[in-house]
Amino acid sequence: MPKTPTEKLLQELExxxxxxxxxxxxxxxxRQAIITGQVQAPPEKSGGGLFKKLGIGCGALVGILIVIGIVVAAAGGGGSGDQSSDTAAERTPGSGSADVRVTLAQGAVGEVAPGGDASRKSRVTVVRIMDPVVSTNQFSQPKAGMRWIGFEVIHENIGTKEIGSLDWKLRDTNDGEHDIDIIGPVVEMPDLDPVYSDLTPGGKKQGWIYFQVPEGAGIAWLRADPNIFAKGDLYFDAP
Known part of the structure; x- marks a missing residue:
């Protein structure tokens, strides 16, 4: 029997x-938020659930399989050496594994392509930074000794192929690393959907992402990873 949207969310949480x-x-x-209906699954799209959770679109999944095939062929020492021109011809020479670093500030802009694949290039703009973010709901508050930091960002697909969502992480000045708080504060600001979202060429999405950070700790960097299986991430470094 097919799983309900709530069952799928609970499975991904597990x-x-x-x-x-x-x-x-x-x-x-x-889990409590899912059960009580505070978090709901959006309409389903074609493609695998786990890879959607990781922010990888169908096109990126195909690219991963191609890379795996090339690695296996090279390890075996055989084959004609004919690699997929679909990816090789579109890679950015000399910058495939390099991280991109930009100073974190309101209005900062950075561009990154996973593994140097220019056909799946992202542009990220930090529109606003809010520290702390105060929830308007007394039942939705950060943990004791913690606060929320929010970033309003724009994610644009400036490549020629569909891309998946970015994987976000924040490091604080105590060297603690934090993933997005998917529940986050209750505020009248639209959240960026970091999980169930693909962007076609020329498309963009804008919204807020939130992190729980210890009181007294500052921001070291904010990272946007376009593909967790490929090298090359975008870092917004605190000045």
Whole structure:
């Protein structure tokens, strides 16, 4: 029997917990939010659930399979050496594995392509930074000793192929690293959907992302990863 949207969300939450990506407390909070209807699954699209959770579109998944095939062929020492011209011809020479670093500020703009693949290039703009973010709901508050930091960002597809969502992470000045708080504060500002979203060429999306950070800790950097299986990330470094 097909799973309901709520069952699918709970299954993905179990996967996050089993992989050690969230704590027991975060698991309990997010599970309660799903069960009570505070978090709902958007309309389904074609493509795999886990890869959607990781922010990888169907096109990126095909690219991953192509790379795996090339690596296997090279390891075996055989084959004609004919690699896919679809990716090789569109790679940015000399910058495939390089991270891009931009100073973090309101209005900062950076561009990044996973593995140097210019056909799947992203442009990211930091529109606003809010520290702290104050929730308008007394029942949705950060943990004791923590605060929310919010970033309003624009993600644009400036390549020629469909791309998936970015994987975001924030490092604080105590060297703690934080993933997006998918529940976040209750505010009258639209959230950026970092999970169930693809962008076609020329498309863009704008919204807020939130992180729980310890009180007293500053921002070291904000990272946008276009593909967790490819090298080359975009870092917004604190000045």
């Amino acid at each position: 996967q996050l917990k089993s992989r050690g990506l969230i704590t027991d407390d975060e698991y309990a909070e997010r």
